Amino acid sequence: MTARTTTRPDGHRAQEAGRPVGAAAVVIGGGLAGTTAALELADAGLRVTLIEGRPRLGGLAFSFRRGELTVDNGQHVYLRCCTAYQWFLDRVDALALAPLQSRLDVPVLDVGHPSGRPVLGRLRRTALPVPLHLAASLAGYPHLSLAERAKVGRAALALRGLDPMDPALDGEDFASWLHRHGQSPRAVEALWDLVGVATLNATADQASLGLAAMVFKTGLLSEPGAADIGWAHVPLGELHDVRARAALDKAGVRTCLRTRATGLNRGTDGIWHVDTESGPGAAERLDADTVVLAVPQRETHALLPEGALDDADRLLGIGTAPILNVHVVYDRKVLRQPFFAALGSPVQWVFDRTDSSGLAGGGQYLAVSQSAAQDEIDLPVAELRDRYLPELERLLPAARGAGVRDFFVTRERTATFAPTPGVGRLRPHAPTNAPGLYLAGAWTATGWPATMEGAVRSGLSAAGAALSELGRPHQSPLREPAGTSEPPKACTPGTGDA
Numbered sequence: 001m002t003a004r005t006t007t008r009p010d011g012h013r014a015q016e017a018g019r020p021v022g023a024a025a026v027v028i029g030g031g032l033a034g035t036t037a038a039l040e041l042a043d044a045g046l047r048v049t050l051i052e053g054r055p056r057l058g059g060l061a062f063s064f065r066r067g068e069l070t071v072d073n074g075q076h077v078y079l080r081c082c083t084a085y086q087w088f089l090d091r092v093d094a095l096a097l098a099p100l101q102s103r104l105d106v107p108v109l110d111v112g113h114p115s116g117r118p119v120l121g122r123l124r125r126t127a128l129p130v131p132l133h134l135a136a137s138l139a140g141y142p143h144l145s146l147a148e149r150a151k152v153g154r155a156a157l158a159l160r161g162l163d164p165m166d167p168a169l170d171g172e173d174f175a176s177w178l179h180r181h182g183q184s185p186r187a188v189e190a191l192w193d194l195v196g197v198a199t200l201n202a203t204a205d206q207a208s209l210g211l212a213a214m215v216f217k218t219g220l221l222s223e224p225g226a227a228d229i230g231w232a233h234v235p236l237g238e239l240h241d242v243r244a245r246a247a248l249d250k251a252g253v254r255t256c257l258r259t260r261a262t263g264l265n266r267g268t269d270g271i272w273h274v275d276t277e278s279g280p281g282a283a284e285r286l287d288a289d290t291v292v293l294a295v296p297q298r299e300t301h302a303l304l305p306e307g308a309l310d311d312a313d314r315l316l317g318i319g320t321a322p323i324l325n326v327h328v329v330y331d332r333k334v335l336r337q338p339f340f341a342a343l344g345s346p347v348q349w350v351f352d353r354t355d356s357s358g359l360a361g362g363g364q365y366l367a368v369s370q371s372a373a374q375d376e377i378d379l380p381v382a383e384l385r386d387r388y389l390p391e392l393e394r395l396l397p398a399a400r401g402a403g404v405r406d407f408f409v410t411r412e413r414t415a416t417f418a419p420t421p422g423v424g425r426l427r428p429h430a431p432t433n434a435p436g437l438y439l440a441g442a443w444t445a446t447g448w449p450a451t452m453e454g455a456v457r458s459g460l461s462a463a464g465a466a467l468s469e470l471g472r473p474h475q476s477p478l479r480e481p482a483g484t485s486e487p488p489k490a491c492t493p494g495t496g497d498a
Contacts, residue, residue: 023470025290026051026274028261028303031059032452033440034294035244036088036459037466041290042251044467044474049286050253051276053260056241060412061452063237069357070235073410074325075349075369076452081218081226083478084456092243100230103127107337108194110143111394112344118395119143123194125224131156133224143190143343148183152191155181160221162213165447169210170424177209190343195219198341198349200449201321201371201416211419211449231339234356264291264303264437272436290466294440294459296414308432318426318443319418321450324373325410326388327353331403333364334396346370347391363405366392377411384409416450417443430462435469438462 023046027038030052038050056062063072078085080100089095105124113119121142125133131153138149158181162169174196178188193203199215200207219227232239248255256278263275274286293300297315304312339351349369359365368388370376376384385407393400417423427445430438440462442454460476467474 023047023290024288025049025292025466026272026286026288027292027294028264028274029059029292029294029441030054030057030255030257031294031441032061032085032088032240032455033059033442033459033462034292035240035248036456037292037294037438037440037463038248038253038255039091039251040460040463040474041292041466042248042253044463044472046290046470048251048253049256049288050248051256051259051261051274051286053258055257056237057244057255057257058237058240059455060415061236061240063235063241066408067406069329069359069365069406070237071327071357071410072232072236072353072367074323074412074415075231075351075353075367076236077229077231078452079219079226080228080230081222082230082451082453084460085451085453087477088452088456089239092239092247094239094243097234097239097243098230098232101228103225104227104229106229107340108143108190108343109340109395110190110343113143125227127224130221130224131160134220141191144187148187151182151184152187155183156216156221159213159216162209162217164210164214164217166210167424169213170208171421172209173205173421174207174209174212175203175205177212178204194341194343197371198369199451200419201323202419203372206372207419208421208423210424214447215449231351232356261303264293265305266434266436270435288436290436290438290470292438292440292459292462292466294462296441297417297443300439300441304432305434305437308434308437309428310433314426315428318423319420320414321371321416321418322373322377322411322413323415324370324376324384324412326368326370326384327365327406327408327410328368328389328392328404329359329363329365329406330399331363331405332398333362334392334399334402335364335366340395342395345391345395346387347395350392350395368392377413381407381409419449430458430465431469436466438466 025041025046025048027034027050030050034050035057038048042048061076063070089098103125105122108121108123110119119142124137126136141149178192188204196204196207196212200211259276259278261274262277266272272288272291274291276284276286293303297318301312301315335352341349347368351367353367354365357365428439429445440458442450442458444458446454446457448454448457464474
C-alpha cells in the first residue's frame with residue numbers, strides 16, 4: 001500500500017492515511033534512539049510511522065523467555081546524571097520501575113590481594129560538595145596504597161580541568177594520560193578501569209581520552225549524586241518494549257514490527273520515499289516529509305542516499321565492541337548484595353536478577369556482566385562454565401557446594417561502538433546534507449559513550465533538528481548536570497550504562 005501525498009497551501013507536505021493531515025515522519029529503527037525520536041515528533045504533532053525489523057522494540061536492551069525465567073540479554077544500569085534516559089523512563093511511565101540508589105555505594109571485592117585473603121572495599125559518596133564527596137571513600141579504599149590514593153586525587157583534579165569536547169582529546173588514549181599523571185597499573189585496574197570498562201566498553205588503553213573525560217567528569221566530578229546507580233527492577237522488555245509501545249500507541253504513532261527498510265530516496269518534489277518489506281510479497285512505500293535513520297552505522301551506510309554525508313564511508317570506520325553476559329541460577333542464595341564489582345578475577349560485575357526474572361523455588365539468579373570481552377565473546381559455553389563457576393566460588397564462599405540449576409550465556413558481538421582514539425571525528429551529527437533526513441543512534445555525535453543515555457540523547461537531537469527545519473518550536477526536555485561542557489551545536493545538550 002502506498003500512502004497518497006498532498007501539498008498544503010502553506011508549503012508543508014502531508015500524507016493522507018486516515019488520520020489528520022499534517023507533516024509526516026518515518027523513523028527507521030525501534031531501539032531507544034528511534035523510539036525517542038518517534039515520541040518527540042509525535043508529541044510535536046507529526047504523523048509518525050516507526051518501523052522495526054525485530055518482533056519487538058528496545059534494540060540491544062531487551063528481554064527474552066528461558067523456561068520460567070524472563071532474562072535480560074545483558075545487565076544495563078544508568079546513573080543519576082543520565083537525565084535523558086530518566087526522561088525516557090518518565091515518558092513511557094516506567095521511572096518507578098528502575099529506581100536509583102539513594103547514594104552511590106559499590107562493593108569492590110579483591111580476591112587477588114597479596115595477603116592471600118579476599119579484601120572488600122567500597123566506593124561510596126557523602127553529601128559533601130564535589131570533589132570532597134568521594135574523599136572519605138578514596139582515603140579508606142583498601143585496594144590502593146596511600147601513595148596511589150594521593151595520586152588518584154591529583155589526577156581527578158587534573159581530569160576535572162579537561163574539556164571533553166576538545167578535539168585534541170579525541171586523538172589520545174586515556175591510559176597515556178593516566179600514566180603521565182602518575183597512575184600506576186594497579187590504580188588503573190582497581191579504579192579507573194573498574195569504572196571505565198563498564199561505561200566505555202573498553203580498557204583505558206583502547207579508550208579515547210575525550211570520551212573518558214566525559215564519563216568521569218560527568219559521573220564523578222559534576223554533582224555529588226551524579227554517579228548514584230539505577231537499574232531496572234523488572235525485565236528490560238517491560239520498559240523498552242511493553243511500556244514504550246504503549247506510549248507510542250497513545251501518542252498516535254503507527255508502529256510496524258517485523259518490518260525492514262529496503263530503500264530510501266527523495267523525490268523531485270521533496271518527498272521522502274521509504275520502501276519497506278514485512279515478509280514475502282508484503283512491500284509498502286511510505287512517503288514522508290521527515291525521515292530519521294535510527295539503525296546501526298553499517299545499516300545506515302547501506303540506506304543513505306548519495307551525497308547525504310560528505311564522506312559516508314567514514315561510518316564504516318566506526319568499530320564495534322562486544323559484551324558477554326554469563327547467567328548462573330543457583331539452588332540457594334549465594335549473594336546478599338544487589339551487585340558487586342570484582343578485582344583479581346576475570347569476573348567484572350555481578351548482579352542479582354532473581355526477583356526481576358521471576359525465579360521461583362528459593363534459588364538465586366546471578367548475571368555476570370563482562371564488557372570489553374573481545375577475548376571471550378566466541379568461547380564455547382562449556383569453556384566459559386569451567387572458567388566462571390570456580391571464579392564465582394572464589395568470590396562468593398556461599399556458592400561453594402551450591403547446586404547450579406542453569407548456566408547459559410548471552411553474547412552481543414556488536415554491543416556498542418568502539419570508543420577508540422579518533423572515533424569522535426567519525427561520528428556524524430544528526431542533520432545530513434539531505435533536507436529532511438536525520439541520523440540517530442548512540443554511535444552518532446552525541447559527545448557521549450555508547451550507552452542507553454547516548455541513544456536517547458541521539459533521538460532527541462534528531463527530532464529537535466527535524467522540528468527546527470519544519471519551523472516548529474522545540475525545546476529540549478533535559479536538565480543538564482552541573483559542570484558538564486556544552487555539547488556540539490548539532491546535538492541536544494549532558495552517562496552511563498554498564
